[in-house]
Amino acid sequence: MPMTITEKILAEHAARETVSPGDLIQVKVDMALANDITAPIAIKVFNEIGRETVFDRDAVALVADHFVPNKDIASAQQVKFVREFARLHNITHYYEGGDVGIEHVILPEKGLVLPGQVVIGADSHTCTYGALGAFSTGVGSTDLGVIMATGEIWLKVPPTIRVNIEGTPSPLVGGKDLILHLIGMIGVEGARYATLEFGGETVRRMPMYQRFTMANMAIEAGGKNGIFEPDDSTRAFVDEHSVAGAVYHRSDSDARYERVITIDATSLEPQVAFPHSPANVRNLSECGDVTLDQVFIGSCTNGSLDDLRDAASVLKGKRAARGLRLIVIPGSPKIYREAVREGIAETLLDANAVIGPPCCGPCLGGHMGILAAGERALATTNRNFVGRMGHPESEVYLSNPSVAAASAVLGKIGGPGEL
């Protein structure tokens, strides 16, 4: 029976020949992930189940990345609880302090997630690893606690929506713009329960960091996972970051899709999502006069070294507008170090940016850049819900890093062409 890449991975992990959309299956998990917000509840669930050890101490990643360096006493207590659990169970992949970066940035960087795997995380943006051709999805803490105890999860096989992207976009248009455009087209419910499978000639030429950005935001359309079929770029990424273990699947040419969407990227403009939904998308040229109080470049969506390179090339020799706060957070310590070595950090500092330590920072309104009532921010993050970055009466706009950088200089939303 013909299958999609998602169906093949799930069938293999359920020890079945084939699976079809709608099947409820019990699946073996290759990597389980939780962070400082979701791990504490997962650990309580694990303890309640009463198993003595986690199913595989090498296959659990605990990343304290959200409210760190601990922003208050309550967050310090949470991280302490996770740290003690990690010590007790000898968890190999426990990260905090100078080892920590954003979970979805450091797992691929450390080679802990591979093509063909099932990766389940207690974080909605776990779908990021679909960029590698893995099946990865977010769950809640109870599911994660059960996985830590049993190494398994129940899943419903999702139907797949195939998204073919064709044409050569302008150099200012990348993965962020394509995914925002798609979410604008299909809405925040457009892929609910479904897989978004990306393909087409534009995708084949797309560098890995932009694929991570696109897979990351599959959840913003309600998707269960976003996935790319591995190709030479994937193999090169895997060879650079991991040891053996990758399994390279492709969808069969006659695989069944619930829907096929085709996007012509040729004349697409950079996209900006207006408050308060990632689906409220406009072309950059149609944004009008939106003055800004803050620009934030970072997060698991756009916190990679290449994202910082994109931003720095726009900011070179320029300065953030007076009164505008420019905050940049590299996604991992390795990216931070490389940004210093390449001179990106200096370019950013010259542009009057504040560079934060690798963590989620203001992305979820945690700390290091919270908005006051009535303030407006442009961010390279993935969500602009009410109150996402601070006061419920603040506003968040979403864009790619080049537009964010240009907007920081302009003091209002605009592109590099306007500098």
Next chain:
Amino acid sequence: MMFQGKIWKLGDDIDTDLIIPARFLNVSEASELARNCLADLRPEFASSVRSGDVIVAGGNFGCGSSREHAPLAIKASGVSLIIARSFARIFYRNAFNIGLPLLESREASEELAEDDEVRVDLAAGSIERIADSRRFASSPVPDFMAEIIKAGGLVPYTIERIRKGEAV
């Protein structure tokens, strides 16, 4: 399982940041979370919700983050079940996993109003408005999910699987 309560009516795409804003996530005790449930959307909710009350919402309820704090906050606030046109996927799993039942009903989502009182038979999937005895149909809860609810949530369900030797 039967439930009876007064309705809190919410709109479409109620996201997890509205259900429990991230600034309150530095704790994980359910009772603490309940104190800030729907804080930005319905500030009066936490203090005036009563045990047994029912949330009725539009489409895509619970979209956004995977935070289980969202269904936990709702459950700990006393809400007995949520009826919506549709639910976001992770929220749907999380709610059943912690033993908070959900029903999908387009009709009920459209017709029921704030402060209506309803009686719900979960097993039958029937929703009845007390005032005029009008009934609304809902999609049946899948057997597998019903089994989890019957066990009291995913944790007791898993403990049972381990006991029976079904989980390694």
